[in-house]
Amino acid sequence: MTAARGRTGRPPLTEERKAEIRLEIASAAVELFVTQGVAATTGEQIGQAVGVSARTVWRYFPSKESCVSPLFSEGIELIAALLREWAPDEPLERLFDRTLATEIGVIGRLERATVRDLVRLTRTEPGLRAVWLQTYDEAEPAFARALAERARLPADGLEPTIQAAMFNAALRAAVEHHAWRTADTGTEPATAETELMETLRSALAVAAGGVGQGLGVERGCGAGCHTFR
Structure with a gap:
């Protein structure tokens, strides 16, 4: 045998x-x-x-x-969880106060200066730029589902879809603005982290206000016109 x-x-x-x-x-x-x-x-x-x-x-x-790509996308689910837990009376710009933005995804895994350098490279390297933008494309549906769940709306509804797009764009614009603005200033790491948080808060405040805010547009919102709340 x-x-x-x-x-x-x-x-x-x-x-x-x-x-x-x-x-x-x-x-x-x-x-x-x-x-x-x-x-x-x-x-x-x-x-x-x-x-x-x-x-x-x-x-x-x-x-x-x-x-x-794994470093870019690592924080998506954490951010989606924050959106689900976002209290009704809490301003959107305070979303990251309990979980520092510097602990999310790529920013938490690598040295802060390396992160900024990586984001700067997405401005000049088409291949990296494509991966960077694809990450945000993949994040948007996750954010929409989280916002829909929070508001008890259909996951494919127009309102959470638009809100997720605004939120997503605000995040990307804030991170890029911070990385590119500090490119040649020699900012100290602690100061850079504080400035990143302030930039994120400012960007989310703009998103929460809506497109008409500050653009000289009359904001007569009806039932189909909502800002983040």
Whole structure:
């Protein structure tokens, strides 16, 4: 009688470990992009920084620019949760006060200066820009569902859809404005974090006010015209 043949080789990776590897690759890619530029960075270098082969890098990501996508998207669900828990009497601009924006997603995982440098690269690197914008496209439905749930409205309703679009655009514009404005000022890290929070509050206040606010538009809102509340 022969012994039953067991499975040989390495055990399959768990989904949790796969997610960890994706984040490790993403962090390594960011560091390389910031220190030596996107064009000079290869898949082999990214893999070496993590201790995996270039083949493994390409198994997880279709391009070197897309390697950063897990860091961009890491905070989406956390922000959606904050929207669900947003109290009716709480101003939108105070949304991040209990959970610092600097602890969300990519900003919480990497050095603050590295984060700002990464966002700045999205301004000049088309590949990174595409990944950056795609992340916000993917975030918008999650924000719409959260706002709809909070207001007990249909998930595909027009109102939460528009509100999510305004909220999403305000977040992106605030992060970009902060990163690009501090590009050459040599701002201290603690000061930069404070300025980021203030920029986010200002952007969300504008979004909460609506398009007509401050534009000389008469705001005679009826039943179909609502700002964030």
